[in-house]
Amino acid sequence: MRRLAAIVALAILATLPLWVSGTYYVNIASQVLFYAIFALGVNVLAGHAGLVTLGHAGLFGIAAYAAAKIMNAGYGHLSVATGALVVTLMAAGIFAVLALRGTGLGFVMITVALGQIVWGVAYRWISLTNGDNGITITGRPSPLGLSLTTPTRFYWATLIVFVVAVVSMAIFVASPFGASVRGTRDQPRRMNALGYHVWMIRFLAFLFSAFWSGVAGLLYLYYNQFVSPQAVALTASAEALLMVIAGGSATLLGPIAGAGLVVVMKNVASAYIERWNFVLGAIFVAIVVFMAEGLVPGVARLARRARGR
Amino acid sequence: MSLWAVLAVNSITLGGLLFLLSAGFSLIFGLMKIPNLTHGSFFMLGAYFATSLIARGFNFWAAALVGGLLVAAFGGIIERLILRRLAGAELAQVLVTLGLSFMIADVCLMVWTGDPIRIDTPAGLRGATSLLGMGFPTYRLAISLIAVIFAAGLWALLDRTRLGAMIRAGVDDPAMARVVGIRVSRLFTVVFCLGAWLAGFAGVIGGPILSVYPGLDQEMLPLALVVVILGGSGSLLGSLVGSLIVGFLYNFGQAMFPELAYVVLFLPMLIVLVVRPQGLFGRQAL
Numbered sequence: 001m002r003r004l005a006a007i008v009a010l011a012i013l014a015t016l017p018l019w020v021s022g023t024y025y026v027n028i029a030s031q032v033l034f035y036a037i038f039a040l041g042v043n044v045l046a047g048h049a050g051l052v053t054l055g056h057a058g059l060f061g062i063a064a065y066a067a068a069k070i071m072n073a074g075y076g077h078l079s080v081a082t083g084a085l086v087v088t089l090m091a092a093g094i095f096a097v098l099a100l101r102g103t104g105l106g107f108v109m110i111t112v113a114l115g116q117i118v119w120g121v122a123y124r125w126i127s128l129t130n131g132d133n134g135i136t137i138t139g140r141p142s143p144l145g146l147s148l149t150t151p152t153r154f155y156w157a158t159l160i161v162f163v164v165a166v167v168s169m170a171i172f173v174a175s176p177f178g179a180s181v182r183g184t185r186d187q188p189r190r191m192n193a194l195g196y197h198v199w200m201i202r203f204l205a206f207l208f209s210a211f212w213s214g215v216a217g218l219l220y221l222y223y224n225q226f227v228s229p230q231a232v233a234l235t236a237s238a239e240a241l242l243m244v245i246a247g248g249s250a251t252l253l254g255p256i257a258g259a260g261l262v263v264v265m266k267n268v269a270s271a272y273i274e275r276w277n278f279v280l281g282a283i284f285v286a287i288v289v290f291m292a293e294g295l296v297p298g299v300a301r302l303a304r305r306a307r308g309r
Numbered sequence: 310m311s312l313w314a315v316l317a318v319n320s321i322t323l324g325g326l327l328f329l330l331s332a333g334f335s336l337i338f339g340l341m342k343i344p345n346l347t348h349g350s351f352f353m354l355g356a357y358f359a360t361s362l363i364a365r366g367f368n369f370w371a372a373a374l375v376g377g378l379l380v381a382a383f384g385g386i387i388e389r390l391i392l393r394r395l396a397g398a399e400l401a402q403v404l405v406t407l408g409l410s411f412m413i414a415d416v417c418l419m420v421w422t423g424d425p426i427r428i429d430t431p432a433g434l435r436g437a438t439s440l441l442g443m444g445f446p447t448y449r450l451a452i453s454l455i456a457v458i459f460a461a462g463l464w465a466l467l468d469r470t471r472l473g474a475m476i477r478a479g480v481d482d483p484a485m486a487r488v489v490g491i492r493v494s495r496l497f498t499v500v501f502c503l504g505a506w507l508a509g510f511a512g513v514i515g516g517p518i519l520s521v522y523p524g525l526d527q528e529m530l531p532l533a534l535v536v537v538i539l540g541g542s543g544s545l546l547g548s549l550v551g552s553l554i555v556g557f558l559y560n561f562g563q564a565m566f567p568e569l570a571y572v573v574l575f576l577p578m579l580i581v582l583v584v585r586p587q588g589l590f591g592r593q594a595l
Contacts, residue, residue: 120571284408
């Protein structure tokens with residue numbers, strides 16, 4: 001049943017450009033996919049490890065900026081991708097060492113501060129990041145000789161990365177490592193008493209989370225061919241967290257649904273109303289106050305109740 | 310040489326403003342364990358309210374007091390209607406206050422437009438005062454003085470009055486405070502309003518220096534966070550020392566390494582976190 005649903009969903013996603021008319025919607029679908037990858041990455045920390053991060057746009061942005069710098073230095077696609085991800089993981093290592101000095105609120109505060117540092121560098125260190133004007137890259141790369149310039153091709157490439165991300169998440173959730181990460185969230189003391197290295201488990205979860213955030217940042221850069229401080233602002237971190245919480249944290253489908261909701265809302269709402277930030281804030285408040293568990297678990301609960309009757 | 314003196318005065322001024330902002334933040338955080346991410350918005354909102362009040366003929370100081378009170382009332386409503394429902398759920402509080410700050414920022418943009426608004430320096434405090442043979446802007450000296458007065462007042466309130474004793478009891482052990490008959494719930498509202506008032510007031514008196522513009526909230530909030538992480542939450546002395554450190558780092562950092570001002574600002578915070586995670590004057594871990 002579950003496997004069938006996954007195959008059907010994959011078939012729908014793979015053929016989407018064929019039955020959806022207009023590149024506008026294909027582009028939105030690509031955005032949903034790479035933001036879903038980002039949200040899945042944030043979910044590893046915020047959902048499974050119980051470490052709420054408000055600085056992940058910093059890592060997302062570091063990947064995008066690093067890739068843009070490496071690409072503009074004239075390197076090929078492979079070096080760009082690996083270079084950007086290595087830089088992101090190194091930054092994430094530093095972030096993790098600092099942020100894991102605290103848990104709970106302390107962790108949130110430190111990630112906010114770290115995210116703001118990245119923003120400050122992106123905005124003010126003009127010789128490195130070109131400040132508010134951002135960095136433009138010329139053309140999407142063509143890995144293995146395949147051009148990604150058309151929206152449909154870019155969509156398919158993103159879809160492949162997305163599927164890899166989802167599969168890696170499913171493996172992570174089912175693995176002993178995934179179980180120990182959830183253990184450090186629910187019972188850190190007991191985990192410690194059982195001989196688990198709680199700090200190391202959290203550190204590795206942070207790196208895993210940062211890896212997918214970096215991949216998403218890379219796709220973001222390829223999609224927009226441009227990166228500016230806006231990508232690393234606190235709003236961006238908050239949006240990613242909103243995707244996770246709105247969809248349902250610590251679930252596989254939740255962050256994906258959340259990413260879909262936020263991206264579609266953002267594109268649709270911004271066409272009709274100018275005040276997107278107000279809507280974002282209002283959704284935030286409404287979800288936290290009325291549906292704290294998130295949409296996917298909430299809807300699942302309603303469905304179970306309907307079936308039970 | 311006089312450049313350094315001017316920078317030092319600017320640093321103390323910013324430190325004073327930050328103290329007013331972060332003292333409330335730190336108290337709210339220490340007492341209620343609420344990471345109030347709307348605190349920067351309170352600062353901005355106070356300044357915007359004051360611009361409208363001054364445009365309606367209020368005098369500067371009246372506008373500062375009333376603007377602060379409006380922000381305090383607004384903070385009280387948020388605390389009573391929303392945060393109260395989420396008691397104990399810290400993550401939910403982070404998200405709600407963040408969501409509210411987005412909404413406030415957008416409403417401000419709608420009402421007061423995107424152009425920066427300058428608040429005029431109050432008459433009588435314009436010009437320069439000469440001190441030790443050098444001229445300093447009078448208004449900046451006045452802000453430093455106001456901050457000192459407020460620091461003394463807050464210290465007296467917390468350390469010498471019955472209300473202060475109740476607040477300290479609430480910070481240390483809310484459950485025991487309830488047992489001995491302190492209405493911690495009402496205390497929460499009082500402290501939240503006080504914190505909001507301080508932030509709003511700081512926004513107004515900071516107006517002549519910083520002026521008011523969209524994004525001011527997002528600029529002040531991280532500074533308040535750094536102050537509290539540096540100084541330790543729930544500690545007045547920590548807020549004061551932290552504010553001064555941040556004030557100096559920000560001004561000197563901007564003068565000496567303009568591109569790295571932000572890094573210079575956050576670096577000491579990171580060092581403190583590594584060496585002393587509870588902050589310089591904090592008692593328990595964050």
